[in-house]
Amino acid sequence: MRKEWIDIIPQIANDFDSIHQIKCPNCGKNEMEYIYIGDKKTKIGYLQIWCNECLKGIYVSRAVAPQNARFVTYDDDLKNIVPKYEFIEG
Ligand SMILES: [Zn+2]
Numbered sequence: 001m002r003k004e005w006i007d008i009i010p011q012i013a014n015d016f017d018s019i020h021q022i023k024c025p026n027c028g029k030n031e032m033e034y035i036y037i038g039d040k041k042t043k044i045g046y047l048q049i050w051c052n053e054c055l056k057g058i059y060v061s062r063a064v065a066p067q068n069a070r071f072v073t074y075d076d077d078l079k080n081i082v083p084k085y086e087f088i089e090g
Pocket residue numbers: 024025026027028029051052053054055056
């Protein structure tokens with residue numbers, strides 16, 4: 001359920017380095033990963049959070065990357081950074 005994923009965003013944003021201690025809302029494994037993708041200057045873009053174990057996750061639009069967050073620009077090759085995962089709906 002998407003709400004459970006939305007609920008972990010503040011936990012992740014609170015301490016990005018601790019994301020590997022957060023359990024996946026879907027499978028319960030500590031295999032979560034995130035990345036902000038956006039404009040180099042404004043850092044406005046979107047946020048992707050996914051689980052490397054079950055390959056499910058979410059996509060959050062209009063997100064601004066905090067200073068200490070993992071961030072790539074639209075120019076980067078996302079195929080090498082973000083695996084193909086299934087977006088959780090509703
Ligand atoms: Zn999972």
